[in-house]
Amino acid sequence: MESLRWQVGDATVFRIADVDATAALQGLIPKFNPAAVAHASWLTPDFVDETGRLRGMVQAFLIMIAGQLIIVDPGVGNAKRRVAVPGWDNLRTDFLGRLRSAGVEPDEIDFVVNTHLHFDHVGWHTQLVDGAWQPTFRSSRYVISAGEFGYWHSKPANQIADQHAGFSDSVLPVYEAGLVDLVADDHVVTEGVQLLPTPGHTPHHVSVMIESGEQSAVITGDVMHHPCQIAYPDWGASDFDASQAQSSRTRLIQRFADSDTLILGTHFADPVAGRIRREGTTFRLIPADEL
Numbered sequence: 606m607e608s609l610r611w612q613v614g615d616a617t618v619f620r621i622a623d624v625d626a627t628a629a630l631q632g633l634i635p636k637f638n639p640a641a642v643a644h645a646s647w648l649t650p651d652f653v654d655e656t657g658r659l660r661g662m663v664q665a666f667l668i669m670i671a672g673q674l675i676i677v678d679p680g681v682g683n684a685k686r687r688v689a690v691p692g693w694d695n696l697r698t699d700f701l702g703r704l705r706s707a708g709v710e711p712d713e714i715d716f717v718v719n720t721h722l723h724f725d726h727v728g729w730h731t732q733l734v735d736g737a738w739q740p741t742f743r744s745s746r747y748v749i750s751a752g753e754f755g756y757w758h759s760k761p762a763n764q765i766a767d768q769h770a771g772f773s774d775s776v777l778p779v780y781e782a783g784l785v786d787l788v789a790d791d792h793v794v795t796e797g798v799q800l801l802p803t804p805g806h807t808p809h810h811v812s813v814m815i816e817s818g819e820q821s822a823v824i825t826g827d828v829m830h831h832p833c834q835i836a837y838p839d840w841g842a843s844d845f846d847a848s849q850a851q852s853s854r855t856r857l858i859q860r861f862a863d864s865d866t867l868i869l870g871t872h873f874a875d876p877v878a879g880r881i882r883r884e885g886t887t888f889r890l891i892p893a894d895e896l
């Protein structure tokens with residue numbers, strides 16, 4: 606898990622790795638098939654390994670912009686009871702050590718932003734301290750879509766147990782500590798960082814736009830889980846509303862195709878970032894140079 610960073614105008618973005626997602630990705634995209642992947646040969650070997658397995662990561666992005674420190678989707682977290690994905694239960698990752706390697710202490714974070722509230726995006730909101738879940742980023746505002754929060758607060762019965770647990774042990778404690786700002790799906794977090802509605806994977810899923818000077822980047826969240834969905838936007842991944850997710854994904858790909866906007870994939874394997882280019886009737890990701 607290399608340290609990766611990119612420059613977006615005056616903003617610097619760091620990848621803060623949490624845990625490998627390769628095992629979790631297998632079977633997540635039902636339409637995935639090796640023959641179609643062979644047609645998109647650019648996916649191999651970075652995003653699809655030699656044995657045809659999808660590669661992926663759970664990782665957060667740390668944004669430094671105009672003196673503000675923002676972390677987006679801080680991972681699965683440590684010591685969480687998570688049984689849905691093999692290898693993610695009761696983790697002991699060095700996520701905070703990697704944050705410190707970027708020169709940032711948890712107490713210095715100004716905003717924690719969520720693309721949605723699935724358990725692999727909210728885990729580091731809290732840490733187990735003296736037997737209780739305590740906020741990790743104690744000086745931070747936790748920025749969450751009001752609609753997304755309301756959806757999970759009503760605990761829909763069709764969601765798997767780990768999602769309930771993620772809301773209970775990672776979201777509710779920061780809410781009850783008064784650290785959550787419930788916001789609109791197009792909320793401006795701070796100058797240069799704005800939520801971009803991309804609903805479907807969850808009811809109020811958002812992506813995150815970074816704009817500085819002439820440059821821009823978008824943090825995908827789970828509007829796409831894997832770059833194969835750039836080649837095949839109709840490949841969904843356990844989405845709440847499959848057709849809405851597909852149209853959000855297609856809209857995002859078409860909007861940023863052939864632009865300089867950097868795509869930062871929340872679950873993309875290294876090199877994590879790239880730009881979307883049209884290739885005939887389809888699209889591909891051209892990996893971006895990092896700093």
Ligand SMILES: [Zn+2]
Nearest residue numbers: 723725726827
């Ligand atoms: Zn996810």
